[in-house]
Amino acid sequence: MKAKPRQHYEARAQIAKALAHPSRLLILDALSEKELCVCDLTELVGADQSTVSKHLTVLKSAGLVSGRKDGSMIYYRMQCPCLGGFFECMESVLKTNLKTQQQLVRAL
Amino acid sequence: MKAKPRQHYEARAQIAKALAHPSRLLILDALSEKELCVCDLTELVGADQSTVSKHLTVLKSAGLVSGRKDGSMIYYRMQCPCLGGFFECMESVLKTNLKTQQQLVRAL
């Protein structure tokens, strides 16, 4: 591994941080199908509108979603098709973790 | 999208949180090449040994790395080959963000 500057990892950590909240993962999951307005997402998440708006700001700052203005509403959409691969990776990690736990239980 | 329980996203957020720190990304990057002991990683990260140990605990709890004991040392290794795909995804997001910024600058 060639040493990369701290800045390199800071930038990547920013993206990971944007993914590190259940509500934001839910939002991304919903947006992976079609674009939705803040009101749709607010209802979906079930939190205060301002809270959802701030989550969207985080996702947008990380470059994971983008907003399209239409009248008084703003439709958000996913910006990164590759995120699907990440979600699959998380699934496989969780599956592996589950197997590991089962083995531990069996060994009792 | 079929509605998934909150728990579903909580579990995934835990994994994303484990990735959401520059030092931990640096550690994973190093471990992607070969297994390393805590002392190697402590020197690499340049933080207190206890700090690095805690980072490793976070990564291990998330199921992203595993430790192998050898004498008085513990060698850590990556547990999830699929993480590479995630890193590529982050790269592509960062690249896209850069392009977007350049376009904004050009539009001035």
Added chain:
DNA sequence: TGCCGATATGGTAATATTACCATGAAGGCA
């Protein structure tokens, strides 16, 4: 213009994360 619905932002309290120091536990070796 005046009001309303949709979003964003500022303020603030609760909670979580992080780093370091001090210390504990366990293995290797004289």
Added chain:
DNA sequence: TGCCTTCATGGTAATATTACCATATCGGCA
């Protein structure tokens, strides 16, 4: 056994994240 090295853990202070309320902004419409 006693000491040293390696790693983990408890404590604590600084910082970051998060949620909600209140409010500002902006577009549409009467």
